[in-house]
Amino acid sequence: MSLFSGWRAALRIARRDAMRAKGRSALVVAMIALPVLGVTAADVTYRSATPTRAEELTAVMGAADAQYTDPGLGRVPIQQVPDQSAWRSGDEAAGPRQGEERKPVDVPATFPKGSRFLTERSVPASVTTAHGITNTEITELRTADRMLRGRIELVDGAFPHGKGEIAVTEAFLKSSGLHIGSRLTVRGPDLAYTVTGSVELPDALGKQTLYADPGAVIAPWKAAADRDDRILPPNPNRTEWLVQGPKGAGVTWPDVLAANEKGVLVLSRRLVLDPPPDSEIPLASQMSGRDDGGLVMSTAVITVVAMTVLEIVLLAGPAFAVGARRSRRQLGLVGACGGDRSQVRAVVLAGGVVLGGAGTVLGVLLGLGLTLVFRPLIEGYTGNRFGGLTLHPAELLAIALLGLVTGVLAALVPAVMAGRQSILESLTGRRGTRRSSRVLPVLGSLTLAGGVAIAVYGGVSGETPLVAGGSVIAELGVLACIPVIIGFLGRLGRRLPLTPRMALRDAARNRGRTAPAVAAVMAAVAGTVAVATYASSAMAEQDYDYSPVLTKGTSALVAEDPSAARKLPGARAAVERNMPVSGGRSDVGRVWAGSDCYVYYQEENGCGTLELVKPTGKGHTCPLKGRGAKELAARLSAEEHKRLTNSPACMDEYMSLTSFGTDTNKIVTGDASLLSAYVKLDDPAAAKALKAGTPVLLNPAYAKNGEVTLKAVHTYNPRDKKNLALHPGKARTTTDRLKVYVAPAKYTATPGIRMIMPQPTAERLGLHTQIHASVYTTTRPPTEAEKQATSAAIDQAGGSAHVITENGSSSREDAILLILALFAGVVTLGAAAITTGLAKADAEADLTTLAAVGAAPGVRRSLSGFQCVVVALTGVLLGTAAGIVPAVALRLLDLRDAMGQMRLQPLNSAYTPIVLPWLTIGLLAVVVPVLAGLLAAGLTRSRLTLSRRAG
Template structure:
């Protein structure tokens, strides 16, 4: 039963995972229902120029493209595809306006959520939203709320909810608050792909149009006969993209898709990524099956030894080795078949039971419950194959035993050290390390050598495990009685101990590798974290600064429509804001920071102009090439001239109060330069003629214009936007006396490159507006104070965003704890199996000890010692082995990042294809210590606690 259960376990896991995968993964038809509802296509306006799209409707574009387009189209009305004539005659469209932000009142405060105008009664929208209760809105002022939002507000269908529109269409009243609007909740509707979304759906016409509204950019279309790929290409020529039901269900060949035909580099990159994911998944499956074989093999061996008298009688009756092998292999086939069938049945049931939990974790409604009979049959066959492989070596060993020894019950443990197998293991390990090294350090991306090298290296370590177990047995004389017995028994019966150790090794190696990757990712994030604030400082951001900060915490490329960023939006009353925030936080001082206003299309920027000797040598048209094999990222970060590339920042007007807010200290010399009409920079390489004694020199600011070259072919709408900024020669550069300042802790000041006089800013025609208020605090604000400050910020009547700088927070430890739990579970399970087999196999020795007067607790202590020894050997070897693939993957990633970019672009910024980025290797020491120390102790305590102390002495046969 134990062997059958072990063989059924991976089959059940594979069947459950396969069932969940097929159920959660939507078919093309199911995905279309959520994307286009019952319409024939979803059409999106992308740009006032021809675009290229993929058959699924997506248009690859940089994240900032949407913001640039929004500015370029300010005041230009977007035409629907029917009005533009890009859809066939007889087509009908339903507009899907962009989601906007509203503030919803609740008993505990308020929530800022998204609202979208949707006519849920239109048949084309069927499938986009899931009705939970109530009905669809039928008139202005009626809304539906998502289940999540209803629960947060404590409201029900039939109640009324009060909202404030944050799209700039309304102005605050005398009390500083936006007008409240009462909306009636008539239904509960969820978006199937975002069940956790806090969302309001309103009847069209309920929400006032935002400032500079240019019309809807998304539509559901009903097209006679469907929308073909040829018609989609015609849409693309007009600047529209479409996800068509006909095209998705019957996609065109790659040669007919211009985007795939003209950009082979991107296709190759995606192909390499897919190959890598498939290869890593295959290695994981093979390693999991290997663990089962390693654990089930000793169980077959112990079972065969307990039946050795039966096999001896077979031999005495004339059975040859082939027949004995067939009997043991038949055990493996039968138990494998039982485990395979049972595992499939249990796995499908587990998959069905786990479906609600999968929905809770993914927040997505699954598709229809589906099972793949072919894949489940393959999983059952894997159970049979695994059973046969696990029984193979015990069958060979059993067939070779002498008939007389089998009949008399005599047995000898293994003696000596298995040097031959260990030598083979060392050779295999060396080959794996060589393949991994080649994949990492050779130019290009080498997925197969990398994955194969990792797998082969682990197999080499597994082959060396019997030798390690044998060598460790020689240290038994230094241990007390039970420890000495346990260690020597493990060494003499290494055919039973080594597979258990290897199984623990494989599990711990995998968890150690993933834990190291997570720790390294956290170290990378910590090293690359650049905040615009100092620890403990608070910023109240509004306008475009708040929009950028919100977008930084969201998915890349996602727009936050409806934020108060329009040119007509009312700014925050600085005095009122300082008073409101100062009443809730331990504020020491406050200052208003100006920023260039990038609302609309503004292709100009005030910058600091450096001398050629002070400029970063790795950027720009005349950048120096980085030699092959060099750590390019470390070289850039180590060069102080390149600091601005990471800290960034604008050139803004400011005074002494602004300087103190940015640096957190008083710098009389720098404040004097500002007062006399000079400027302050925060990097000494921005100065020309830097005097280290006075910390002063000269600095130059210039107007950077991003204008199209003369004669460039571009839409007239875009050309008009450049006109006010690109006509005539650019203003001359301005050189001023300058001082260099630094933060209180001598760290770099991020977000602001330099402070200049207001007169210089006016000279260049760049418009500056207040973007944030910086508050210096006497200590780090508490979470409660931050919540009260957020409430105060909301009461100002705008979309101001409050941020408290708490430094790098890092990722959650949930993933690391889950890995530790998995490693502990496998380790404890393998140690328990090995200990149970050892006790069963050494029953005669325990009976002998009891007969000569050993205390009953000896058996319990011996079991604990055996479990601890097995767990210690496995966790130590696994921890060391797991670092090898982790280091390889980290190094491969640092190399392939720049190489992929070079492959796609044919080289850029003078970077060689062999240049690699900086590696942030971090060892998770607490995880390793817990795995090597705590888990074996738990294994020993658990084995000792469940083992019976009393030994029953039975009459010996023979």
């Protein structure tokens, strides 16, 4: 028999066997199709969502040939590379001459002769909405022009035409509550416009901006400002020109060089797609090399492919093994009829070809279909439209071959085992007895220990490849130990009830079926736990490094300037009416000496100053500043550094942010309500001190023997006529020692406040005060609609105050952790269900025996449920342990980098905690196994139809 005819017979037998055992065949096809589906969908989505260079240019300039930009250097020659990624001014070495007035550039004069162009100008503006008022950007651009197709697309309505019309993006329409036909007003000049249509930017779907025709906004705004001094003139952010060169010519390199000579930057489509030789580019010799991310991308691709192969082999392999055992009589007949071992193996391998091919085709087709179905959701998540559904036939063919080859690999071990089985055992149905390997667990333990050591060493030494390699080696070591672990679990069931004892013993007796499924669960859970642990640890680090602008659960109403402070009563009513505030308010006052630098910020030499003088010595001077700071930082552990940077002596050295308009000295006036509502200091002694005129100091490092030193320079600006009349004479400096109430050190980090001074005390010291903010406690973060409504109400009250809120650090990663947990849960449920189905197919004779000896009908259900729980729980626990290894190694790598930064800047935080995602682990370790067991028990028939003995 020829090789071809032998394989043809094997394929025919495999196809007929697959059709006879439809359930088992569908299971194998699903196991091969699912990973192929995922890889296909990921490949098509990545290729479609990643814009080509031509698509990137279309997103920038639409159908134009080039984008011209004035960098603001005047007529100074510049040099650039074709893609505008690098440029410099031609006289950069000499630098601009002081006092030289740079002449503006006539940019349109640099366009190629015969060109057509559009002018684009953008200006920040405050506009009315359905909810109130919001800040946004308005762009003057003729959006109806065909040159902009591909950059700005009309979604609904019509493009604006004329000076009273405007178009808005879909994101702005949703946020503002407006609709097509609504009227909005540009505040300041009070220009009204009608919303004629909604548009979208294919590369920035979430951007909120408005579009009007040239001359519709900026020119009338400027005219209104010229007529009324109270209206601030428009301040355009940028001006650009989109140019369409002479027909068929585009914008050439000589055109770019000519524009560069006059100080204009040019981004030409033709030159980016087909750049000139380096010999023609003056800046080519100074171009930085490209950042080669090929190694990282190749590593990621190899990892994904390896995980896909491993997942298929681990899950589909046991199915082929069970299939081979179920077909052992047929395989025995092949041998009895003269077939040799290679032909028996070929029959089993042919099953891998048949089922692998079916799974591959199904997976590729479903991957393409799901990408099409979920394309709108993917585009909304990524924030940009696909340029088109991009298919790479070579990559899809490689994915299909991967699925086919992996199906064959999954059948390889069962084929070898079937080839070794004697004909007598096959025909009589005896399985024989195989002893477990004693060498494999020893090698696995050594591999596990070596992998952990390599990963930890990689994290400590900063070698990322060692971290990845060590983690993989450690996981392989755990895989090698799984059969022994399962055998040990079988011994734990001696004192358990019947069904869990049978489930454990069945898992231990059939390790060839149970171990791969446990390993598949472990692989999925390990990756999830690794990413979740790293993400939760990074979140804890971000929370630690986050500098709040207000204390938690508070909002502040802040006056824009001293004149607006007098209009705070109306603004307070607006906040209390529209914001989710609770309880009363607390008013905050500014304190200053001499003329107010808040007003005369352009003439600081004529302003007074006020500061708390920090004493020197231990407990007052931060040891992380000055001589010996770097040496000290090098000796500190991350936790010691954390405690030191959080100490009162060092807190203000790196957390000097001000809040709600406070000055850099962070001295405010207030009463006891400020202590309870904002500082969260419920101390009757502190409230009593304020009432008695004693300041409350929140940072103990500024106090010595219960007193602080307050230094004030009383200088009055010549423009400050009122204060000059009240305080004639020369500038003077005063230094006062004040007895203070020192709050506990934990209140040192209160945002924006270092010391609260009673207003009578400030006036007694010759200082000036003014209430300029009010602090509120909020029940929840305000919505965008509530913020817009509050801004509108404040504007109607005639105030120019604004509201700031404290929402805490971002917790977006919580969604990522939930998605990871769901992914691992689905894989765990799938692997457990597969193993349970295989166990039922493989142990049909045992179940028949149970029914024959009088076992209750519910035993079958509970046995299936406990079999599922055994696989799921064992895989989750092992996966959790394996996943912690790479996470810890990566955090050690982060710690090494943080310690290096700390040695350069001793005040930099080196806090890199390792935080386990207990919610994710709990979901996987408790909820998923229980759910798997309940589903398996619920979907299993309790009654069994006894089969009649053949023969």
